[in-house]
Amino acid sequence: MDTTQTTTAPQADIKQMSSFAEFYPFYLGEHSNLACRRLHFLGSSLGLVCVGFMVATGNPLYLLLGLFCGYACAWIGHFGFEKNKPASFKRPLYSFLGDWVMYKDMWMGKVKVL
Template sequence: MSQFASFSDFYPYYLSEHSDRTCRRLHFIGSSLVIGCVVALVVTGNPWWLLAALFCGYGFAWIGHFFFEKNKPATFRHPFYSFAGDWVMYKDLLTGKIRF
């Protein structure tokens, strides 16, 4: 397992693990649904929305990795950096820095 000195060292690796457009799109959909689930959790107070958020976030991402990217999700090896990478990539997709 390789070690990264910082998130800025990790992020280029993270992007290389997401080179397939369909995988990136599935990550974006899953992350968008996570935001919706968190909003629903806050509005309703129903804790089941937290479970739904986990299912949406990881479910869409893992489908992208296993079926399109054909690799193991980075979260298995680098859970904290990977979580941050998901949201930085989401922002980069949303702002057009990375192509859908």
């Protein structure tokens, strides 16, 4: 499946989706804007850096900073560029997992960020 050029998915009732495999194509469709995907990549990267600082220093506040960075970048991408509401409002766990699967797919070249 080529996810480098996604289009906005038709409106679906994501609360009715019974598996992550069913949710993820919808999730990718909600990230069709390149700037939004880049902001997600930045937020996830900053989140990982903060987790590293938390491990290195033992300071749990870095975890909160990492979550803030990740969600702030993602929400700026959605509200400012994608012009949609983040899926995390309706399916927070699937959305959180989707962020990391998409991040991996970006590194693997399956989702375009450049």
